[in-house]
Amino acid sequence: MTAPPPAPAPVVHATLLAKRFGTRVAVAGVDLTLNAGECLALFGPNGAGKTTLLRLVAGLLRPSAGSVQVRGVDVRRDAHARSSVGLISHHSMLYAPLTALENVEFTARLYGLADPRGAARRALESMRVVDRAAVPVRTLSRGLQQRVSIARAIVHDPTLVLLDEPYSGLDEAGAAALTSLLQALRGRGATLVVVTHNVSEGLALATHAAIMTGGRFARFEQRDARAFDAQRYAAEYRELVRHGA
């Protein structure tokens, strides 16, 4: 009898993860495990530590304590492991003087894609902004910049996508494009972490939901589609935020 193959490492595995900035504690001992295809919707008031947690998972910050791994690897130390990560943040992370296409193509080249220009065009198409491909980013509106920024983040078809307020600034068409993009990513087995203040948007795709306050998970639950009452969850979230958890 042969031994069963070892279970694959979780896509995200954080243990007692903490981050301090001087004396201020931004993340205080978070445990988190997400497997392939799972989607965590992360809610919380301003300053709860959501963005810091996302930046820790992306490898942009060094933990003050604890550890975080992506597929069993510390992405801060392993450049190759970072190729599976896509990050969308408050900031567009774009170069204003360059065109939308040049920005996304630059990222495609950094990820070693075979046809960087073609991949960049496809990513811009998926966000319905390819008609602005030749326009310098600085001349685009905030919403269009956000679309280009999302195209930049997913041009390499990441299997872990970290999204910090991805819907902010998007109009209805942009939001619809993003939702269908996230659905397609989930369909391909990608793991998503979505930070948002909008409970219904966050829960639309989520397999897990968490509310963060004071650097900790005040609530963390697996979302059972049959038993999960989104309206009640939203009301409880508002109550939690109102009373400062």
Next chain:
Amino acid sequence: MVPNAPGFLAASWIVARKDLAIELRTRSAFLSVVMFALLGLVIFFFAWDPTAVSSLDLAPGVLWVTFTFAGLLGLHRSFGIELEDRAIDALLVAPIERESIYAGKAIANAIFVSAVLVIAVPALALFYNLPLGRAIVALGVVAVLAAIGLVAIGTLFSAMAVNTRMAELLLPMLSLPFFVPIVLSSAQASTRLLANRPFGEVLPWLKILVGFDIVFAVACTVAFPHTLEE
């Protein structure tokens, strides 16, 4: 997930090409640095007393002092463009070694300051009536070696200073002490070249320049990832 992330040199060149594309698109930094260098040469020219100091003695010092300060002006923008909308985060999440970000920035800066020298050196020859003739090739080598040393240090300190409130002040304060051996050996080598001295007198200064270039390039590449820690 992609298995073919670029290696160190390829990633460095991708970063350098992007920086040069941004500069070509805006041209703001290049024009201001060239103007600064030319104005520096002009001011030194009007302050010069030809009866007291010969042009051959004065010109190399003028060139390297002007070039050092003009270079600092250009180096300051190197990481500024990365912080405008946190584009640096996209670089740090990419599957490339962090050292290649530094190398790419340094390559772009070296090309940038070399382009400034291409304009500044003929202007210097014009103002001070210098016999560039035979020395032009050797002077070009000195200029390239000096540019490598200056950008190796300046790029690292630009990354360190950019996050601070007094970046414009901090960058020269950090960089200038380290520029001394580069400026000194460049000035000595070019003085001898312009005076048509035997190459044996120039060689020791070139060796010092190469030595400092190697030390600074290696040390700054190794140190760079630590400047990105938050």
